[in-house]
Amino acid sequence: MSPFMPEQFAAVQKSSLNQLFALTNMAFDGFQKLTELNLQAVRTTLAEGQGNIEAVLAGKDLREVFAVQGNLAQPAAEKAVAYARHVYEIASNTQVELTKAVEGQYEQHNRNVQAFVDNFVKNAPAGSEAITALLQSSVAAASSTFQSFQDAAKQTAEVAKANFAKTAAAASGAAQQAAPRASKQ
Template sequence: MTQFSQEQFAATQKNHVDTFFSLTGKIVEGVEKLTLLNLQAAKSIFSETQESAQKALAGKELPDLFQLHNALIQPAAEKGNAYNRQVHEILTATHQEFVKQAEAQFIGYSQNAQAFLDGVTKNAPTGSEAAVALLKSTITAAQDAFDTVNKATRQAAEIAENNFNAATITSSKAVKESAAHASRAAKAA
């Protein structure tokens, strides 16, 4: 191995280690954000449940309980949707960091592969044209495969985003319908 190759190898290994720790740091940040969000949600749920229980015990008539139900269901659903939206945002941001890192790594690998290919092409002995063509074809296929996977991943993320938005809208409608039904039941009681 020449000194140049040893330096290249060391630089590549350093790059891999840096990438590993960078991605691990992003995962830890995402877990930290989710943990804080879950703690906030747990505190909120606990205090709101205590308050609701006290109000429910203070109600003496069935219509009072229906009114309490109506007063609680809409905010609870909105908070649930907000929680889901925050989780989605954290996961999306973490995913985007991974994609950004993967794209940067692939660009670096592609540039290195192209430089290697240029060197091989310049220094290839006579009669090795088929091997060089195969190498070029392999690099092109790898780049095309990455582009295809990258596009598919972006489409899947868009579909997930659309499904999440549709589920949020459906949930909001269901809560409003439930509140209207409970209101009618309270009036009838």
């Protein structure tokens, strides 16, 4: 009996295509969310820009104009930080979804390979112990390597998240300190 039947091959191909389409849809959903965020940011920026120009033009003297301009610095910086946070959340959530899908696919693939190896070992002819041992150790090594990469990727994501939080807090603090200075000028 052949380990690869045409029906099994077709099923594997169909499953692979379904997984590809699922991953593509996840990536497209993330892109759509990012596009919607950008459109919302542009719309808000245009509306606020118009309001800011009207406020500056309504100033009766130079002091009022500078006061209005000084009051714009902090909200702009806070909005930039909020925008960056939203972009990070979209990217992070999309990455988490893609990672879960890929991990699920890998686990299924790993189970299939392990079943193939177990079947091969069970039906191996006498004298092929070295080959079966090599095959088993190769599968174990590949699984261990994947787990190491997966752990490293999770640690990297956690470090990036922590660094982003620190950077956002620092930028927000800098904006709060800059606003009073700008309004005094």
